[in-house]
Amino acid sequence: MRIITASGKKLLSSSVVGDGGASWRLKALKRAREQAAREGRRLEDVVEERWGSLGQFAVSVASRTAAPSRAHLHAIRDRKRGLTE
Numbered sequence: 877m878r879i880i881t882a883s884g885k886k887l888l889s890s891s892v893v894g895d896g897g898a899s900w901r902l903k904a905l906k907r908a909r910e911q912a913a914r915e916g917r918r919l920e921d922v923v924e925e926r927w928g929s930l931g932q933f934a935v936s937v938a939s940r941t942a943a944p945s946r947a948h949l950h951a952i953r954d955r956k957r958g959l960t961e
Contacts, residue, residue, distance in 0.1 A: 901936060 908926060912919040920930050927933040 901933070905933070 908922045909919055912922045923930045923933055
């Protein structure tokens with residue numbers, strides 16, 4: 877996807893609608909890297925705190941799958957009914 881600015885320059889969009897959450901995951905990883913650098917910690921430690929492990933996060937990124945479009949509505953309904961895990 878290309879975006880044309882007011883000056884006529886062409887830029888590539890970093891996110892695409894319907895990318896399965898890939899853009900969100902990559903932004904989250906970037907923020908984790910920034911946090912690790914800021915706090916002088918290993919990236920693996922920050923990722924482990926957020927997502928369990930670097931391996932789990934990598935699998936999530938590689939899968940490029942997202943929840944079904946109405947999953948959040950089903951989750952809300954299930955919580956109201958008391959059907960949480």
